[in-house]
Amino acid sequence: MLQPTLASLNTLFAHALTQEPARAGPDWQVRDFHPVSGGDISHAFMLYTDGPSFFVKLNDSAMLTQFQAEAHGLQAIADSGTIGTCAPLCCGHFKNHSYLILEGLQLERQGEWYQAGQQLAAMHKRPAGRRYGFDQPSYCGTTYQPNDWHDNWAEFFAEQRIGHQLTLLNCHQKNHPDIQAIIDSVRHRLHDHQPTPALVHGDLWSGNIGFHNQQPVIFDPATYVGDPETDLAMSELFGAFPKPFYQGYDSVLPIDPDYPRRRPLYQLYHLINHANLFGGHYLEQVRQQLRQLMN
Structure with missing residues (x-):
């Protein structure tokens, strides 16, 4: 799974959305994905669906606690209503791995x-x-x-x-x-x-x-x-x-x-x-x- 295919990511994504039904879209399907470099802790991918895009982090199951802490921190920042962040969708276990799925934003190095x-x-x-x-x-x-x-x-x-x-x-x-x-x-x-x-x-x-x-x-x-x-x-x-x-x-x-x-x-x-x-x-x-x- 840390070297995922389109099919395996669709399976993970479908599983994740069942854990957060209030945030699930109308049967979103992953149409494409690509790895994202820059992190040295987890494997990261952008997922492109027939709706919004998502950012997913994958690691072994022991990382779930850290993913949960990250999601909690991101939500606290989002709840402040002051500065943008990548809003967390859900995190959990899938087979032998943990995952964190966030709002997928296209980010640039420079801006305001x-x-x-x-x-x-x-x-x-x-x-x-x-x-x-x-x-x-x-x-x-x-x-x-x-x-x-x-x-x-x-x-x-x-x-x-x-x-x-x-x-x-x-x-x-x-x-x-x-x-x-x-x-x-x-x-x-x-x-x-x-x-x-x-x-x-x-x-x-x-x-x-x-x-x-x-x-x-x-x-x-x-x-x-x-x-x-x-x-x-x-x-x-x-x-x-x-x-x-x-x-x-x-x-x-x-x-x-x-x-x-x-x-x-x-x-x-x-x-x-x-x-x-x-x-x-x-x-x-x-x-x-x-x-x-x-x-």
Whole structure:
């Protein structure tokens, strides 16, 4: 199934629609499909039916939990009514595989970047409660991301982001950093920062944003309720978005002058995650960042 045929995809698609009858169309049939490159976790395909198009991800059955978390995050973004996303249709098991089927949008790399900034800021401004976390765990890439609710942002980020990633790094690389000392340092650096809780994408780099008919669309989230600055920091980690994006964002939600001071700390989370996922030069980057943090 991970090398599907038109017939096998029609069988999977028919099965999926029986799980979501309220969203099923009038006997849609898959007329054509093609693989989509760019992901390194799941096999992905665009499905073309005699109605709308769909985007399907396939993986082994153990991935269902991650697909469910992704669908939940995408739905939370869609429910915010602020910025476009690939709306989830359904996910489940089929034979020995798990699947996630999303709205199939034709995405381009360039579009209305100013509007993208405005719409992300609108999502960040939308009321999201008084606590930090989420109603279920999420995943950053394939890394489990705990989201237990916290009243204090410094504690949440220090323990459930940096501390969690460092614990995983110790398991993978046996680096043996003084995790508690690092957690305490992160907590101290964020001690006076208690941002208004906001729904965040959680992994907003250039590979997770596109444009459909010029309109911004974000996808592949690691969603939770946290500090909006975490999305800005990730957007700058591997090459910043075009300048109009930040201008549009600032026009709706002014960027705090102290944000650059917190940016390296928020980027550290993703660097440790990349060290856990890919190793290599990310390990040395993490070591350098931790030395600076502790000094």
